[in-house]
Amino acid sequence: xxKDLAGPAQSATLKPDAIGFVDxxxxxxxxxxxxxxxxxxxxxxxxxxxxxAPGVLFASFVPMLFIASAFYYLNKVDQDxxxxxxxxxxxxxxxxxxxxxxxxxxxxxxxxxxxxxxxxSFGLLAVGLDSWADNTFVRQLLTVVLILVMTALCVxxxxxxAKVQNVLILAQVAFLLVFxxxxxxxxxxxxxxxxxxxxxxxxxxxxxxxxxxxxxGLLLGVFIYWGWESAVNLTExxxxxxxxxxxxxxxxxxxxxxxYLSVGFAVVAFAGTAYLAENAGxxxxxxxxxxxxxxxxxxxxxxLAVATSALASTQTTIIPASxxxxxxxxxxxxxxxxxxxxxxxRTPDVSTWWVAAIAIAWYLVVNQISENxxxxxxxxxxxxxxxxxxxxxxACAVYYRRHLxxxxxxxxxxxxxxLIGSGLLTWLLVRSVIDMSDPANSYSGTSWFGLGPPLxxxxxxxxxxxxxxxxxxxxxxxFWAERRGxxxxxxxxxxxx
Numbered sequence: 001x002x003k004d005l006a007g008p009a010q011s012a013t014l015k016p017d018a019i020g021f022v023d024x025x026x027x028x029x030x031x032x033x034x035x036x037x038x039x040x041x042x043x044x045x046x047x048x049x050x051x052x053a054p055g056v057l058f059a060s061f062v063p064m065l066f067i068a069s070a071f072y073y074l075n076k077v078d079q080d081x082x083x084x085x086x087x088x089x090x091x092x093x094x095x096x097x098x099x100x101x102x103x104x105x106x107x108x109x110x111x112x113x114x115x116x117x118x119x120x121s122f123g124l125l126a127v128g129l130d131s132w133a134d135n136t137f138v139r140q141l142l143t144v145v146l147i148l149v150m151t152a153l154c155v156x157x158x159x160x161x162a163k164v165q166n167v168l169i170l171a172q173v174a175f176l177l178v179f180x181x182x183x184x185x186x187x188x189x190x191x192x193x194x195x196x197x198x199x200x201x202x203x204x205x206x207x208x209x210x211x212x213x214x215x216x217g218l219l220l221g222v223f224i225y226w227g228w229e230s231a232v233n234l235t236e237x238x239x240x241x242x243x244x245x246x247x248x249x250x251x252x253x254x255x256x257x258x259x260y261l262s263v264g265f266a267v268v269a270f271a272g273t274a275y276l277a278e279n280a281g282x283x284x285x286x287x288x289x290x291x292x293x294x295x296x297x298x299x300x301x302x303x304l305a306v307a308t309s310a311l312a313s314t315q316t317t318i319i320p321a322s323x324x325x326x327x328x329x330x331x332x333x334x335x336x337x338x339x340x341x342x343x344x345x346r347t348p349d350v351s352t353w354w355v356a357a358i359a360i361a362w363y364l365v366v367n368q369i370s371e372n373x374x375x376x377x378x379x380x381x382x383x384x385x386x387x388x389x390x391x392x393x394x395a396c397a398v399y400y401r402r403h404l405x406x407x408x409x410x411x412x413x414x415x416x417x418x419l420i421g422s423g424l425l426t427w428l429l430v431r432s433v434i435d436m437s438d439p440a441n442s443y444s445g446t447s448w449f450g451l452g453p454p455l456x457x458x459x460x461x462x463x464x465x466x467x468x469x470x471x472x473x474x475x476x477x478x479f480w481a482e483r484r485g486x487x488x489x490x491x492x493x494x495x496x497x
Contacts, residue, residue, distance in 0.1 A: 015346035018237040021244040026169045028231030028252035033313030035172050035305040036118055037224035038263045046268060047277040048217045054264040055206035060221030061257045066421025067389045068253045070396035071232050072246030073414050077491040079241040082327025083232050084392045091399035094480045101328050102465035103388040108321030108355055110377050113363025115314045116143045122307035126300040140367060144360055150315040151356035155349045168312035175305030176263060183266040183294045195272040199265045219428055226385050228252035233320040270294060318355055325351035332478035379454035386429040393422030399487050
């Protein structure tokens with residue numbers, strides 16, 4: 001990396017070798033909030049494709065694996081905590097790179113409040129405080145407190161964050177495993193009160209329900225894998241930073257696939273398609289509905305699975321946004337104070353607290369409009385996620401363009417695969433825009449300027465990013481002096497991939 005591109009000298013740097021591969025893997029897994037994510041989409045997907053829901057979950061994994069490959073190879077030659085921002089800037093130029101960084105930062109702002117709300121709600125339900133969960137003021141107060149606590153953990157240190165995440169993933173996986181085993185046991189024992197179905201390998205066929213249903217299912221399914229790249233955002237703090245973070249990202253997607261398929265098979269087999277379709281609108285609360293049916297008096301186990309899932313993701317989702325802001329500040333793409341690193345804890349304290357503050361404000365303001373408006377803002381996430389993932393796939397192929405024909409492996413894993421992943425995500429982005437343009441497809445069902453609220457929110461966030469980018473361009477031209485380039489051959493061949 002050339003010195004002129006590295007940004008201004010820092011009085012402190014992120015703490016190198018703070019965590020290992022396993023810690024990064026756990027953070028990548030927790031960032032996706034697997035229990036919460038699969039609970040949120042399994043009902044709507046079953047409503048669309050019936051027993052072929054596991055097949056859609058499998059098909060959704062394909063573009064994520066291709067993009068994870070892009071993250072691995074780009075991190076191999078540029079260990080920058082800004083990930084997509086840094087890589088896209090080098091491959092496609094500063095304007096595109098800035099927009100990629102903005103998209104990552106705003107995903108954290110949009111989702112942190114909702115995740116914390118789910119963690120609080122399910123935690124209260126698990127301990128029998130249903131009345132507290134139903135009290136809007138109490139729930140929102142506890143949500144804000146939880147965000148502040150998890151933000152403080154992020155600031156205090158990456159090692160502490162990793163230890164907390166290790167506990168949370170073990171609890172989450174254990175809870176889900178118990179649920180899956182009990183549900184499948186009761187299916188084969190014939191002790192369910194539903195029209196249960198014995199699982200079949202045929203359920204893995206994503207085309208079983210037809211093309212239109214598959215398209216809509218993929219729009220839901222592909223984004224439950226989002227978040228695994230948090231492991232790569234910690235690249236400057238992970239041992240063996242050139243390869244371990246990228247491997248953690250790839251393995252995160254694979255482990256998530258196994259988790260989602262296991263839970264998907266168990267839920268569909270136990271409850272049957274009719275019940276899940278009828279309750280599709282309950283979103284993540286489908287687990288709360290099924291918990292007592294599956295576990296009896298032990299339903300708190302499933303409730304805690306979703307609570308710990310959302311709790312873990314509340315913390316890990318702050319990481320990509322804060323470190324992307326840090327990276328942008330170091331490269332003069334944002335004001336310098338966002339690049340401050342706490343000299344004691346060696347974490348980006350200013351950008352971390354800024355992310356939390358904006359996320360809390362967003363959560364409280366949007367909730368004042370309506371709870372459905374909050375769900376609509378989450379739906380808008382799909383636009384930002386598909387945008388920066390697709391950019392990363394293209395950046396990988398472009399940045400490595402002089403090396404793609406060196407071997408079949410390079411052509412497939414660095415060039416063709418990431419481009420296919422980008423193409424699929426671009427297609428899903430277009431489909432999302434088309435679907436969101438219809439107000440009837442939103443949670444609120446209302447029209448904002450003749451469009452669905454999620455699309456309006458997505459447009460406004462994108463427009464705000466463009467305006468801020470142009471304003472900062474006129475205030476400071478340093479970042480925009482950077483030029484597109486190609487990967488350094490010495491970095492490509494320095495380590496075996």
